Amino acid sequence: MNNISNINYDKVFCDTVKNLSATPSLLLHVCCAPCATYCLTQLLPYFDITLYYLNDNIQPFDEWEKRLDELKKLADIVNSDNFVVRPRCRLKLTVKNYDASYFDSTAGTLGAMPEGGARCNACIGQRLVLSTDYAKRHSFEYVTTTLTVSPYKNARFINELGAQLAQDNWLYSDFKKRDGYRQSVQLSHKYNIYRQHYCGCNYSLQDSLQGANK
Numbered sequence: 032m033n034n035i036s037n038i039n040y041d042k043v044f045c046d047t048v049k050n051l052s053a054t055p056s057l058l059l060h061v062c063c064a065p066c067a068t069y070c071l072t073q074l075l076p077y078f079d080i081t082l083y084y085l086n087d088n089i090q091p092f093d094e095w096e097k098r099l100d101e102l103k104k105l106a107d108i109v110n111s112d113n114f115v116v117r118p119r120c121r122l123k124l125t126v127k128n129y130d131a132s133y134f135d136s137t138a139g140t141l142g143a144m145p146e147g148g149a150r151c152n153a154c155i156g157q158r159l160v161l162s163t164d165y166a167k168r169h170s171f172e173y174v175t176t177t178l179t180v181s182p183y184k185n186a187r188f189i190n191e192l193g194a195q196l197a198q199d200n201w202l203y204s205d206f207k208k209r210d211g212y213r214q215s216v217q218l219s220h221k222y223n224i225y226r227q228h229y230c231g232c233n234y235s236l237q238d239s240l241q242g243a244n245k
């Protein structure tokens with residue numbers, strides 16, 4: 032896609048799904064179940080979706096496991112037709128084994144800084160590199176991520192990098208548009224899905240704890 036700098040990624044998403052004539056396969060990188068709730072309302076009517084839980088940034092391991100359990104719970108809700116949107120195909124879930132050293136030796140080396148800075152770009156980049164590689168090796172027709180639903184994540188950065196890595200297979204999105212983030216909070220409450228108080232890494236955990244103590 033040319034002249035990518037001022038693109039309304041949500042509009043590109045809407046135009047893409049409107050023009051689909053079949054039910055293409057989609058690898059959806061999922062950061063956590065709460066963010067996935069709203070994204071799935073937008074994706075389930077159009078795609079044959081495999082959720083990809085790939086989050087070496089989450090610390091500690093117990094938290095990684097807890098978020099995975101919540102994602103399994105959400106997939107069960109969808110597959111038993113108890114979700115607000117009916118799936119076109121049964122949801123599948125694939126998990127990358129936890130490897131904290133991958134985050135620690137790369138994005139983690141950039142140290143403490145406000146969320147949204149260079150460490151976060153590296154962290155998001157790691158997950159996009161691995162997700163788009165997985166999608167390519169397994170011949171998915173589309174690949175994208177739930178990360179754009181967060182108000183703290185830069186949709187332009189995510190979409191530019193995703194498109195660079197996956198090229199025509201990248202599904203542009205900006206799920207925070209059309210009130211996506213607030214709806215994800217409401218859906219998490221509705222389905223009793225645990226919603227964490229920090230993004231994932233130890234830095235964000237410490238930031239959250241310090242905020243709580245102020």
Ligand code: SF4
Nearest residue numbers: 151154230231232235
């Ligand atoms: S705050 Fe979130 S996006 Fe940023 S480095 Fe930590 S886990 Fe990754």
